[in-house]
Amino acid sequence: METKLEFITRNLQEVIGQEKLISILKERDLKVYWGTATTGKPHIAYFVPMCKIADFLKAGCEVTILLADLHAVLDNLKASWETVQFRTLYYERIIKSMLTSIGVPLEKLKFVRGTDYQLSKEYTMDVYKMATIVTEHDAKKAGAEVVKQVDNALLSGLLYPGLQALDEEYLKVDAQFGGVDQRKIFVFAEKYMPALGYEKRIHLMNPMVPGLTGTKMSSSEEDSKIDLLDSSASLKKKLKKAFCEPGNIENNGILAFTKSVLFPLNSGKDFVIERPESFGGTLTFKDYDSLETAFAKQEVHPGDLKGAIEKYLNVLLEPIRKDFTTPENIKLIQQAYPAGKPAHTKANVVDDDLSPSLMDLRVGLIEDVKQHPETNSLYVCTVNVGDLSGPRSVVSALANVLSQEELRGKMGMFLCNLKPVLLKGVESKAVMLCAVGKQKVTELISVPEGSKPGDKIFTEGHFNELSNHEDACDASNELERKVWDKLQADLKTDEELKVVWRSLPLCTVKGQLKSKILKNVHIK
Template identity: 40%
Template structure:
């Protein structure tokens, strides 16, 4: 697959397409994603991990920022609790196949005088209103935001300059922070980053996949857990809001040449699909039963996640 196709497949938005094309032509290109340490790395986080792996294959140098201070500012726990999960998260990302990336712990690079000055300079140019709005989909308990949650997006902007990256990958929920970065980083002498946004996927109950909602498949889940969870997954006959189809689209097809639906002759026999779109069409036309779809998704997920489970457990 050519580098542009790798960079853009399964994205919802690239800002801007023209800048991405120009970046791909450069000999050295750097991209990053930041993650607040989380007790459970799930298939939602994995959408961005997949994109980083696509970009690695497209010749980008990849940095993964484990944003411990950001999690602290966002009221996710004490610094000690957060640091413990940081190391676990790195293992999950490596287990998923994101090796050879540059892993950086936020607090290792964010406590210098230079970083602080950049934060202060930008904080003078950004209104409270814009900072707050940029946190709408990122912040915890935003009905009662703290000052730390206003510092958060500004630090995320300075991370881009500090890590020296040309592009930022994130779920579409990062969009407002990224737009602030594009607007304001040039004022501190740093070029606007290319922003690559991936979709937010649904959890097994059909609502946004999120650790706090308990509707996730964790990348470290065992075979039994995956089977049990997939059996109960919401799988409507339609293609919209269908978490099982989303798993196939964003996690299985990018890793498999083809997906087989296995079933006895009396139920139509086996079917094989080389492209997600073909499978979606057949499902929408009622040619595949939800139970068979779930079984195929579960079997592939088990194969994809088994190395993560082994890698994490062996350390």
């Protein structure tokens, strides 16, 4: 029993109901649930509850994960019903991917959607009963740390804490697990559940991991978090900017994540910080306290700590990234997190703010190829890129490297939102992009099987919201030439022949784009 108790309570910030917990463990295994409202996009701080779920399973607990879709809609209408349903599916898939990444067996878990039972007659009657006894003051106070606060509180936000309290009864659990930011809701449940004739539950609380800016890590604050699907390049960039003052161990998100996630997952192995011999050589730490002490004494430089975190995080995230490169999951991401049409402002032309969504990349079908009337070095192609107005004329400098027969009737990748230009008197309304190797070896990009003219090409998380079959040659969507030059510099093929932008694979809803033979070359 002592070992189970240790697994259940280790690294928690607070336990309400410790005596009841001990009493239950003397007789049987604990039943516990963790819930998450399917609103924003899960980030690396979600590894904190995932590590505790792993502990609960090691202790033999029966664990339920509640995907609180109804709660998500009530939270100040951050998303529509339809979008929330897609997000709920995304949450389930990415949580399973996270748990698999840290070696947690999924067969021991139960996933439940809130709407599976929260729309039942019995649950609804209990909501009405609670409404007769809960004061507006208590409801607003309970949700203060979780529900978005507005000057004129919406009734949905006031209902939120009561629904979460009722979940404990309808999921038939002994304990609810959550972050310490949930404490006011837990105290609310302790007060009001007995008033409905239901028993008090145990409440297990994790510490909150500070974000990269030193505040709470939040889905709604891009600079504060690392997304679970961020590329290795994006991860490096965000860690580089993260707050990690030398010797400062307070509100340090880098250290907090190391304590709450990396050391528990390391399973007794040394935590390694690699450094050149000229800077003192590699450091190893057997426990978090020794690392924190060394950092406080400035024996560990923030840059070296960030470098170590980057390596450990990439190991955790790579299986998740790979899971979400399938056509099915790429489509789900678009449905769950539809992006707005990109704004072409001065902010977009700053190198650090470049986004691949600025490029309107599409699959194009080369319907015809002719020699340019003024020069033998150029072709004039007729290309279907899905425009309602019909095919576009595209002037291409491929006449000296590919024959007309090698192009005619083929699919390829086209940039469709540069301002049209006159080339030797012929207007070119798109750019045909190819992989270009040494000795002028050039090939069309291979698009996924089943692709159609006009299919959008994108990287995960950077979807250009112009719909298929929409003309993009208008001033509001034009990409500046100097911005395109910067974006194009990061378009390449990788070691696995995949077409990538800053290591992010380019995809359509049918799958990834690839080169047939050219590795590690630029796309031009």
